[in-house]
Amino acid sequence: MRALLISLIFVLFGLASAYAQKQIKGNVKDTKGAPVVSANVNLKDKDGNILSFTRTDDKGNFTLSFNEETKDLSIEATTIGYEKKILAVTDLAKVYDVVMKDSEINLKTVVVKNRPALSLNGDTLNYKTSDFADKQDRSIGDVLKKMPGIEVSEDGKVSYNGKGISALYIDGDNVLDDKYSIGTKSIPQGAVDKVQVIEKDQPVKMLRKNNMSEDVALNLVMKEEAKLKVMGDIRAGLGTPDRFDGNANAMLFKKKTKFINNIKGNNVGIDPGIDLTAFNPFNSGNDKPSGFLSAGAAGVPTLPQKRTLFNKAGLANLNNLYKFSDELQVKANIAYLYDQRNQQYSKFSETYLSGQTITYNELQENAINPQKFQAKLNVLDNADDHYFSNNLVTNYSLNNTASNVITNGIGANQALNQKNFEISNELSYRKKLKSENTFNFFSFVSRTSQPEVLNINPGLNEAILNNNQPFAGLNQYVKLPTWYTNNYTAFAFVNNKFTQTYRVGFNLQHQELGSELYRIQNNGNTELVSSQMTNNLAWLKSKIYTDATYEYNSGNFKASLGLPVSYNHISYEDETKSLDKNLHRVFVNPSLSLKYQTGIENYVTANYSYNNNLGGIDDVYRGTILKNYRSLFANDAPITESKSQSVGAGFNFRKAMQMFFLNLSANYTSSTVNTISSYNLSNNIQQRVVIALPNDMKSLGFSANASKYLFNLRSTVNVGASFNQSTFEQLQ
Structure with a gap:
């Protein structure tokens, strides 16, 4: 219930x-x-x-x-x-x-401030261009200067954490070789998606599997829209009095076709020839003198160039690459520079000797007209199992200088004409054999001529050059045709972490130095000043060499030991000077480099090298050459021989995510040379004679550089310090 x-x-x-x-x-x-x-x-x-x-x-x-x-x-x-x-x-x-009913939603504007970041993928560090670019940045070079760890010098050289880059790639293609400053100045920053720093860069595909390279390169990854059509711009500026500055660019960055073509000209103190600077010039071993004659003692001022350069210059710089496939390509780099410069130079110097003071009070006005033509044609076949590269290079430079000089109250006019023509061919072939072993053949051949003429009027230093009699002028002629070749074959054997490379080759250099100094009397007669002021020197330098290189790479630790051995023979003769000399030397020039990875991003390096070197033809000519209006040069010594030892160490520190970079380095070099320059000075002329006298030189250097991106200020701070000390002996 x-x-x-x-x-x-x-x-x-x-x-x-x-x-x-x-x-x-x-x-x-x-x-x-x-x-x-x-x-x-x-x-x-x-x-x-x-x-x-x-x-x-x-x-x-x-x-x-x-x-x-x-x-x-x-x-x-x-x-x-x-x-x-x-x-x-x-x-x-x-x-x-x-x-x-449907309705639109109007959201308030929200500003998202992205924090710039770097991404790391293996040996490649990626910078997003938009993270560092501002509206006022025109070229990619402007943005590179803001990226932490990357430095751009005044001449356009790019370095990463203290080390100069080996190449500037554009979507993986090396369009500009080592004259890449035109690229950093011309490529719009808005066309570049990201900048990649490639450590351990190895351009030869067949060597990438067992890569021992320590080179650093930059790769510009272009935006897709930048690859669709030709880009370019034209800039022109006019000013007073009669000032102009113009620049025109045309660029294309398609997969098969790439080019950067530039024409520029100005008369506002900008040197367009800087764009032709080679930051990693090929060392062929052809150590010929660049020139014997000059217009005088005027040097390059230490002030900014825009304040001291008075010029009218133009440059055409054409760089074109076409790819037939991923392996085969052809490239042409052609440039022509025309320049006119005006200089005014004054110098006062006193040299104090025992019981005598030598005084030079000099005024000089120069009208300089340098011209350069450079052409390079490259054919490249770069595959996984073979590599072929051939460079045909032509360089021609013409330099005309007209000068008015006054030295200690004595005036004269100078006219200097210098021509330098060189044609060369460089061939390199590599083939991958069984078990990753490789074969390499290399050949380089060049022909050079460099005639020089110096005219001075009226004649100077009659006490030395014309028996104390006034005369109308002087004509100095110099010519130095040169043949050079360097050839070798090499085999590399790869065994896991070890690589052994054995190379054998030879090089030859043949030169003929001819020079005469003529005087022009007041009656118009031209005669040789003296038989002691002529040269007819034949020079032959040959080297047979072999070297063994042993490399070890365990990932964290790398070591490389080089043991080159060479037999060197030099013969030179000048019948007019009763000169007939021969030299035979066997050299061993060992080198050792070590690298240890102390962390994922940090490493230390150490290196040591011992070198023996021989001088060139400019060390042994006996006949006097009138270098300029007040300098006579000659030699009374054997071939210069030098021995040097160098040791260095470095530390590279990087925190990519915090955008902090630091590098430290120290180097010490000690060398001994068997000759020294002796100078005989008077108030009107300087005479230099190289004599046999052993002397020592030592140098010590330290450097430290740091780069940090400040996120709050959205800017990069670079700090650097260096110390260098050199000691050498000087003949009094």
Whole structure:
């Protein structure tokens, strides 16, 4: 009976509750009749109080339950992307259809400040160009200067953490070789997606598997839209008095065709010839003198060039690459420079000797007209199992200088003409053999001529050059044709972490130095000043060499030991000077380099080398050459022989994510040379004679450089310090 009573109470309570609770049903759709899912639906009274709320289901249906007996109810539907909809409740039994209209959402502007970041992928460090670029940055070179760890010098040389780059690639292609400054100046920064720093860069594909390279290169990854068509710009500026500065670029960066062609000219103190600077010039071993004659003692001022250069110059610089396939390509780099310069130079110097003071008070005005033509044609076949490269290079330079000089009150006019023509061919072939072993053949051949003529009027230093008699002028002639070749074959044997390379080769250098100094008498007669002021020197320098290189690479530790051995023979003769000499030397020039990776991003290096070197033809000619209006040069010594030892160490530290870079280095070099220059000075002329006298030279250097990106200031700070000390002996 008790259980029946309790059950009856619960039933009556449930019926009472069911009777008190009310429901409103409906459906929410958009203007096209599609259900609006998950819309918020509220039931409100006349004061706006929410009595019930729910969400629509996947068909847009909703049910609102409530208990209060209230009049003036309303249904409110809201959701993102639709206007709010309100309907009045008129009948609780009615099913309400709510139609919502689409609406646009205007969000407040939000400025997102991205924190620049570097990404590291193996040996490649990636800089996002947009993270470092500003609106005022025109070229990629402007942005490179802001990237931590990267430095750009005044002449355009690019370095990474203290080390100069070996190449500047554009989407993996080396369009510009080592004259890459035109690329950093011309390529718009907006066309570059990212800059990649490639450590351990190895351009030869077949050597990448067992890579021992320590070179660093930069690769510019172009944006897709920058590859679609020719880009370029034209800039021109005019000023007073009669000033101009113009520049025109045309660039294309397609997969098969790439070019950077530039024409520029100005007379506002900018040297366009800087674009022809080779930052990693090929060392052929052809150590010939660059020139014997000069216009005088005027040097390069230490002030900024724009303040001291008065010029009118133009440069055409054409660089074009075409790829037949991923392996085969042809490239042409052609440039022509025309320049006119005006210089005014004054110098006062005193040299104090025992019981005598030598004074030079010099004024000089120069009109200089240098011209350069450079052409290089390269054919490259770079595959996984072979490598072929052939460079045909032509260089021609013409330099004309007209000078007015006054030395200690004595005036004269000078005219200097120098021509230098060189044509060369460099061939390199590599073939991969079995077991990753490789064969290499290399050949380099060049022909050079460099005639020079110096005219001076009226004649100077008659006490030395014309028996104390006044005369009309002097003509100095010098010519030095040169043949040179260097050839070798090499085999490399790879065994896991070890690589052994054995090379054998030879080089030959043949030169003929001819010079004469003529004087012109006041009656117009031309005669040889003296037989002692002529040269007819034949020079032959040959070397047979072999070297063994042993390399070890365990990942964290690298070591390289070089053991080159060479037999050197030099013969030179000048019958007019009763000169006939021969020299035979065997040299061993060992070298050792070590590298240890102290962390993922940090490493230390150490190196040692011992070198023997022999001088060139400019060390042994006996006949006097009039170098300029007040300098006579000659030699009275054997071939210069030098021995040097060098030791160095370095530490490279990097925290890429924090954008902090640090490098430290120290170097010490000690050398001994068997000859020294002796000078005989008077108030009108300087005579230099090289004599046999052993002497020592020592140099010590330290450097430290750091680069840090300041995120709050969005700028890079570079700090560097260096110390150098040299000691040498000088003949008094």
